Amino acid sequence: MKKIILLGYMGCGKSTIAQNLSKITNIPFLDLDNCIEERAKKSINSIFEEHGEIYFRKLEHEMFLELLQSSQNCIIGLGGGTPCYANNHELLQSDDVVSVYLKASIETLYNRLVRNKSKRPLIANMNEDEMKEFIAKHLFDRSYYYNHAQHKVSVDNKTVDETVQDILNILA
Numbered sequence: 001m002k003k004i005i006l007l008g009y010m011g012c013g014k015s016t017i018a019q020n021l022s023k024i025t026n027i028p029f030l031d032l033d034n035c036i037e038e039r040a041k042k043s044i045n046s047i048f049e050e051h052g053e054i055y056f057r058k059l060e061h062e063m064f065l066e067l068l069q070s071s072q073n074c075i076i077g078l079g080g081g082t083p084c085y086a087n088n089h090e091l092l093q094s095d096d097v098v099s100v101y102l103k104a105s106i107e108t109l110y111n112r113l114v115r116n117k118s119k120r121p122l123i124a125n126m127n128e129d130e131m132k133e134f135i136a137k138h139l140f141d142r143s144y145y146y147n148h149a150q151h152k153v154s155v156d157n158k159t160v161d162e163t164v165q166d167i168l169n170i171l172a
């Protein structure tokens with residue numbers, strides 16, 4: 001069976017959807033950020049604060065490769081930036097994975113992230129206006145990488161269950 005990879009911008013629901021998809025399919029779920037935190041024995045915030053983003057991207061790339069190389073069947077929820085560094089986007093197209101881009105509008109992302117930014121160092125210190133502008137520009141820059149996914153699911157105005165069902169349809 002192929003590994004299932006969920007990708008997309010911060011707040012699109014990778015971690016939430018991967019967890020729910022795992023419950024329904026009984027395929028184990030691994031969140032790349034959680035794996036990095038366990039390995040580093042530090043939170044994502046502390047890694048950024050103490051070592052900087054470049055160091056985080058190195059850990060992220062190494063951990064992504066490690067998860068892909070393991071023989072375990074799994075659903076992997078990436079971090080929002082994972083496909084955008086170290087040529088990780090090329091790995092989204094390999095034959096032994098099914099990669100799914102959870103595509104959300106700027107508005108959906110903003111509405112979710114505005115309530116939920118403290119654990120996301122890239123936006124934690126922004127005010128609401130700064131955040132909206134940042135998301136719009138950043139999403140535009142990152143879309144090139146996200147579009148390397150094999151499949152795309154729109155998540156706007158969908159419940160968790162509806163998005164999970166869309167992914168099950170892709171896997172069927």
Ligand SMILES: Nc1ncnc2c1ncn2[C@@H]1O[C@H](COP(=O)(O)OP(=O)(O)O)[C@@H](O)[C@H]1O
Binds near residue numbers: 008
């Ligand atoms: N329909 C939905 N699908 C996914 N997440 C949703 C939905 N509605 C609200 N949320 C909330 O949006 C946030 C998504 O965060 P998360 O799953 O951590 O995303 P990511 O891992 O992509 O950054 C969570 O707080 C989740 O509860």
Ligand SMILES: O=C(O)C1=C[C@@H](OP(=O)(O)O)[C@@H](O)[C@H](O)C1
Binds near residue numbers: 015044122
């Ligand atoms: O978009 C990004 O560059 C990041 C997204 C985060 O993951 P989520 O997308 O799960 O929030 C986490 O990996 C880190 O804060 C950097």
Ligand SMILES: [Mg+2]
Binds near residue numbers: 014031078
């Ligand atoms: Mg996440």
